[in-house]
Amino acid sequence: MRKSRFSDDQIIGILKEHAAGIAVADICRKHGISDATFYTWRTRFGGMEASDAKKLKALIRAVTCH
DSSP: OOOOSSOHHHHHHHHHHHHTTOOHHHHHHHHTOOHHHHHHHHHHHTTOOHHHHHHHHHHHHHHHHO
16 A cells, blocks of 8 residues: 555645635645545544544554455
């Protein structure tokens, strides 16, 4: 699987920009991502804080190692 250009913390920051009222099209243009990528991220990370994303990643890593 290809490594993302953005860390989980950066993705959450981008989603918070949208929560602050910036239009999706403007966010996508600013960060060089597609609308589809934005909405995929929103589905995956919506409502999370950075610490939640780290816990999720650690849990996934623990499950896939066994």
